[in-house]
Amino acid sequence: MSESLFGEDVIVRTIARLVAPFIQLFGLYVLMHGHVSPGGGFQAGVIIASSFILLALALGLPESKERFKKTIRLPMESSGPLIFALIGVTCILAGGYYLQYGIAFLFPPAVVSAILISAVEIGIGITVLAMIVTIFYAMAGD
Amino acid sequence: MTWASHLPIIVVLIPLLTAYITPMLGWMDKRICNPLVIVSTSFAFIASLLLARSVLTRGVISYHMGGFAPPFGIALVVDYFGAYMCIVISFLTLMAAIYSREYIAKELHESKTAPYYTLLMLMTGGMMGASVTGDLFNMFVFFEILSISSYALVAITGKKVAILASYKYLLLGAIGTSFTLVGIAYLYILTGTLNMADLSVRLASLYGVGRSSWTLLVALAFFMVGYSIKAALFPLHTWLPDAHSMAPSSISAVLSGILIKVGALALIRVLFNIFQPEFVVETIPVTSMISWMAAVAIIVGSLFAISQVDLKRMLAYSSVAHIGFIILGVGLATGYGTTGGILHIFNHAMAKGCLFLCAGAIIYKTGLRNIDDLAGLGNKMPFTMAAFTIAALSMIGIPPTAGFISKFYLGLGALETGTWSGWVFIGAILLGSLLTAIFYMRVINNIYFKEPLHREDVQRDETPLGMLIPILILAGGCVIFGIFPRIPLSLAEPAAKLLLGI
């Protein structure tokens, strides 16, 4: 699928380019509210990834890939879980159990908890984003 | 809280963290993957040993993830058995990792180096996690991790047969996973908890109570089938010979050496940790049923192995037989028997790991897979073949190798039951041992005492040192732990006693 699904359809290409940032923004929103409202890293990752899939459909695979290179995806795939795990370790370092957010570490426990949970969500989001896109590319005939 | 108290999570984290770091570093420089993996597995191994020590001194360790006390939070519960499994897993993985350095360079395309190590570490993390977890669903997750990474590893060479094997493995594996998931769902419906300790308490009140006892039995059945597939217990072993023989040899060693044992671990956990020993042994004689299946597995697996011409396929079928030994020991549900089964996990891991690594070395050096073509290798690769012989003797159960000790315990266990079926089981054990001898001695005879087809081939051409070292360590282990069996037994015995509640 080296060509776009819709050929050189200008409308589709333009709309896709326009919509993509908003989708990504929404994704970030979902991500950042994950620890207090429905949402979270996984959903956010999928939402953001969908923007790239949309671009791939509209603009064609090569161009989409050009925007989201393998050299970026690979570190993202790995670093997400790393963030997750390291935060867990951080909790241990701070004197709690693994992933025990509610600990006093520079800030009051509630604040620490919020920060850490967000960080974990970010990690998850990054990974999911990268992985979904990678899978899509792979299935699309990479 | 000291460092030591975090060991349960550390043993899981180390391989998993490595799994994430590897691709990034590998992306920069492929040569760095192997040392990284070796170092981290060594750490995991050391951590496992420390874990075992603290379990031995402090008893069962319960670790509350995120600080949430069970049954609400996820707990890691490390008993003797879990610690024991961690040691086995990390030890064998370490050997495989050392071995991989030279082996992978030839066997796999360069681009696959980083994924290979990543998957290996993921699989190890999964296995470690499954061993230490105290939560049923958590276990399911770890099982998914290890299964999926093993599917990929089987297929990693990219050969068509390997992909087919992997596909077969994937299909059956997926079925197994689904079954266990359904089982978990049933239990959750019944009790509203997934923590193993909590489950066992709550289930105890449900035994024989109306409809819920039926639900319970159905759940048990689902678990049995699901984990039997993972453990490749006959007749659900059909994926194993293909997958284990088609994977790269270092992976075969891990798959045959420990991965199926994790399936056995899950079975044990379900039987003895979730359901009570009294229930599975007496009320519903599940253990005796799986014992019979295991007995059949021993015989049939061995018979299949005899008929193989491909070395690795033969080793794979041998694994089918030996998982039978392990499950038989578990199913006997007697002190000696279960100890023997658990001990055999370790002994078989060493021996079979060694054998697969040797098979890999043979393929590496000569490209031969057919048993009849191996003539003259005794002179060509003396150390490798000596190790092969020792490991094979351990598989047969010849003293003073480690295999003999497990055979001894299993035999005692079978007789300890004091029933006629015990006599049948011991017959199966002994016959299985004899059949094992038949196919291993065929290989040994070919290696040492058969006229090679091409004299000029028989030049001294030993396996490279990097591959030889793990082979020799494993072979040495087969002898050393045969002479000093107290070492593994110091964990295996209390493990069995704790599981059986005696």
Next chain:
Amino acid sequence: MIIISCLPVIALLSPLIGGIIAYQAGKISETARDLISIVAAIVSFIVIVAMVPTILNGNTIEYSFYYTAISTLPIAFRVGPFPLFLGLVISFAWILSAVYSHRYMERLHSRNRFCLFMSLTLSAVIGTLFAKNMFALFIFFEITLFTSYVLVIHEETPEAMAAGKKYLFLGLATGLVMFFGILLVYLQVGTLDLGKRGILDGVHGNILYVILFTLLVGALFKAGMFPLHVWLHSAHPIAPSPASAVLSGVVVKEGCYVMIRILYDIFGVNLLKTMLVSNWLVLLGGLSIFFGSAMAIRQHDLKTMLAYSTVSKVGYIFLGAALLTPTGLQGAMVQIFHHLLAKSALFFCAGALIYKAGIRDIDQMAGIGKKMPITMMVFTIAALSMIGVPPLVGFASKWYIVLGALEAGRPLAIGFGLVLMLSSLMNAIYFIPIIINAFFTGESEHGEHKEVRPDDVPLSMAVPMVILAIGIIVFGVLSATTSVVVIKPTVNAMMGL
């Protein structure tokens, strides 16, 4: 008094380590290799000799080794009179065998391997002898199977492989049956100790017979008793002659040793008597005697014939032991001793014939006595001892066994008289024609050994044979002395008298 000493372990390790060193040395120098293996055997012998005074004073030597699969079953050694006696003889025979193989093996391949596995077998056999409990004993017993397997298949011909296969797999199978018996014993009484003259006292019922049967199967297989002899006549002849001598002389004795241990130390005389199995066991021994002799008569291959003869002689040993009388046991022990000397000598002679003249077939041996007088004289002496002609050692053993049978009394005695007469005759029937052929007939016109020059085998092969022959005569004449000094105390110890 129990004395803790590591001498048994040294006796066991010396051939083991020596063998490994010899194996490495063999890559550089063949002579060095053989020297080292001889020295290792001698060291082992000396160490065993060093234990003699202690044992003769009525002490027991013990040594425990850290091997505790189950804490009651350590790998431990205990040397009493019986193991010591056998150990002495075996290690001495081994020295001769090592000397003998130096020249004999020079025409065969894989000499280093042969040397190594000979030493390993010795080590394992000594381990079996000195084991303190059945568990340790079984471990060494199984090791012997594998190490001697390599000796059996040394030639690597298809026949050798087939013979080896039979040996190995039947050995494994019977070993497993024995293993089963050991497990049964352990679960019944919780000990496998071999020093108590019967540990099964508290056990009743049919399980006793099961234990007896299973345990004996393993031991009798190694001993080559009828009907478990099926491997022996193919495995012994096919091995190189020093190995045949060792297999027939020593490894078979290991089986006999274990058999006696089972009867006298696991079960104990009193228990066996209440079990009323003695007659059946004796019958089995008689059958073995007959069958072995009958088959030996039919053979044309000298070494096969000797192998069948072993079957028959083991029958004697078993019979003597199964009589459950002191004299019978004494006869069995003398027979062990005698057969070790004589059969080793015979196989050495057979090897000499192969080495020098390249003949294995009895029919080809016409007139060979004139060309190889020493060899054939040794052969004659050993054969006469086998027949039981006084005053050679063979006679003494026959004498004690007959006495034992009479001691056991009853119709057994008469039946035994017949067995004895027939077996002597049968022995004569298969040994005498060889001697006749060798000394009294001229060389046949085919001239199978026309090329052989009338100088006998090399010195290093002749000396061991001659030493054995002298031993046969000397110990025959002095058999009362030896039995009073060595065998009688042993028997008393075994019987608990």
Next chain:
Amino acid sequence: MEIYSIRPILAVVIPFICALLIAVTGEKNRDLREFWTLAASVLGCMVVISMFPHIYSGGKYIFTVAQIVPGVELGFRVDAFGMFFAFLSSFLWIVTSVYSIGYMRALKEHAQTRYYFCFAACIASAVGIALAGNLLTLFVFYEILTMSAFPLVMHEETSAALDAGKKYLAYTLSGGALVLFGMAMTYTLTGTLTFASHGFLAGHGSEQLLKMLFVIFILGFGVKAAIIPLHSWLPSAMVAPTPVSALLHAVAVVNAGIFGIVRVVTNVYGIELVADLGLLLPLAIVASITIIFGSIFALAQDNLKRMLAYSTVSQLSYIILGAALLSPSSLSGGVAHIAHQGFMKITLFFCAGAILVQTGKKNLSEMHGIGHRMPLTMIGFTIGALGMIGAPPICGFISKWYLGLGALEAGHPIFTAVLMASTLLNTAYFIPPIYNAFFKEPEGDLIESREASWWLLGPILLCALISLIFGMVPMIPYTPLQLARTFLGV
């Protein structure tokens, strides 16, 4: 009075040493080798003779070597009977040695070293049997005798000789096994095997058991004594060289069997016990049958040596008959007959050998007129033959007289009749050859033949002479008859 002395062992060891010297000397120096034989035989005989006076005065010599089994040592105990047999063997050895040298050299036999070696070993064991102090020692030498006579039987190395050797071995080994068994039973019954003057079995074991044991012993020793039907090895063994036949028939082998039987009857069971058990009549009947049938078989033979062999079968049973009749006269007659038969039979065999050496003839039908050409030889033959028949004044008459007397004493005149019948049969087969030898003309190549050398002739005449002397003056000291009477105390 019992004297502890090394003389008995000396008598046994001298031939053994001689055997070794012969083996060492070998074919390299034939004269030296034969010197050893002669020297040793003379020396051995002298040692035996040196024991005569003491024994004759009723004393005994004793010597113990080593224990073979606890309680039973390899020991010697010389009494008159043993003395008697030892003297017979060692003396006849001298004669046979001389004869052998002549015979072997004349025929240029092969493997002479082996021959002399085995011969010496045979003599050694025969002396050993004679001087043995207990059943076990006797048995040890008995078996050595079996084994060392065996190469001699097969000396010719023809297929017939090989077959004869195998047959010999099969018979004698079975006999040996029976003896061993009987011996073991005796040992378990009594705990000893040492010969006692009046037996040591009395009072041990049931009557049934003792009877059975007796049968076992008789069968065991009877093989070598060639009792019918256990005799068939003896005629077959005739293929051996003539001196060997002499050895078998006169010097050592069959006599050893007889000796064993007498020892069992007198010194193991004791005459009284045997009589009480009622075993004698059957034994006497067996002996009678053997006497008659042996003679009848002899009648049918044309081969001289085979005829002599059957004659031996018959004559030996005289001795057994004597023992079985158990009267003083019959016993002394029987025992004396061991020596008498020995001297006469050796004469006959030597003659047969001399004829073979000179003419190559083996069959009687070819020997017509031989008396004209070899008169001295045939005179010796005639003396021997007449002695066999029992004609006075040759020693055969003496033994037959005492035997007949004994039969009457014992109250069994029927056995006297047996003796008479046997005499008739003996006449029937011995007289025709003599007649033919002297009263027919020589034919064919016999015309050319001459008397044999003095190596051969000397022993013939000496033995014939001794037979005559024993027959004419049986009452002087040291004759077989007197020795027998001393031994039996009559």
